[in-house]
Amino acid sequence: MSKKLDLWTDDRNFNEEDVEDQKRYFVVEHNDLITKARHDLNAQELKIMDFVVSKIKPDDEKFNIIDTSMYEISQVLGMKRSGRTYSQLASNLNDLRKKDVFIYNDEERSVTMTGWFETAKVWENGQIQLRINEDFAPYLLTLRGNYTQHLLFDTVQLSSRYSILLYKLMREADKDKGKKITILRGTPEEFKEWLGAPKSYSFNSLKTQVLQKALNEINLKINDMHLEIVTAKRGRKIVQVDIRNTFIIQTKSDNNSKSNPELKVPLYNWL
Missing domain, CATH: 1.10.10.10 (Winged helix-like DNA-binding domain superfamily/Winged helix DNA-binding domain)
Structure with missing residues (x-):
């Protein structure tokens, strides 16, 4: 400039x-x-x-x-x-x-x-x-299906690239609009690709330097997300990673429902 x-x-x-x-x-x-x-x-x-x-x-x-x-x-x-x-x-x-x-x-x-x-x-x-x-x-433009929406406020308050990208992936994976546990599943290599993490990272580095830091920020700042990591091994090698959002939106028919006035993404179609 x-x-x-x-x-x-x-x-x-x-x-x-x-x-x-x-x-x-x-x-x-x-x-x-x-x-x-x-x-x-x-x-x-x-x-x-x-x-x-x-x-x-x-x-x-x-x-x-x-x-x-x-x-x-x-x-x-x-x-x-x-x-x-x-x-x-x-x-x-x-x-x-x-x-x-x-x-x-x-x-x-x-x-x-x-x-x-x-x-x-x-x-x-x-x-x-x-x-x-x-x-x-x-x-x-003119999206009629197969799209994801979120409020600008959510990504504005996140400070990390990894947090923002993981947040978007979790929104996209939430096909039930928060009514069931959302699971984002992939191999360590797929998570590196999705989040743009260094390919040279071991799984331990991916978990500590990327995933856990992103989870901590999202859990702190996004009201309708509580994320946790679950892994699966083949022998001693991590072959599958699940990021789970265990926050469930309660329905009116649930007698134990607790309203969430801070709910970020409304349950209606963008159009």
Whole structure:
């Protein structure tokens, strides 16, 4: 970025929407974008993409230009307003424009290789215009099924890349909307791939440096998740890993029901 843009001489709020209201917007993605996309976004970039995706309306048939600002993004993501923060956001947007994402399609036996933004324009006064790459249309527009939704607030409050990705995988695995124990099952190698963990990690490193840390943060910050790790061995080798969400949403017919006023994702269709 040029030195001139690093100055941010006029920090303007172009947004008319309440920040807290925006945090309750839904982030809605095709399941393949959660389970089959491979990329190296860091936590900040993942949150920015969730912020941008939350701006998409259910009846949008194309990607519109998203008008936002450094002020708005920093407020929604809970970042300190400063020239340094804004310069970092500008760098994040530039990286999102350039970074590769690979989306695998099992039926077509194909892989889509693309970048996140078609355009990203930043003004010295902090104004921003973004347009998502058209290659993401099948995964973000006019979704009628096979999608996962969550509130922007949930991923905004998570600080780790691994926590954010694991949270999304658990939401996608929850086919019963919290009415039964959710299980995300895979081999250690699959978890490394899903979460972008180093392939060189032993299972012990994967568990202590990635999985357990992500579980601890999710259990602390997400009200309707209580995750635990269960493993299976063949001989002395770990061959299967289950991440289980043991939090169960009680139904009205259950006499022992305990209401949860902080329930994050409502039990109704996004559309």
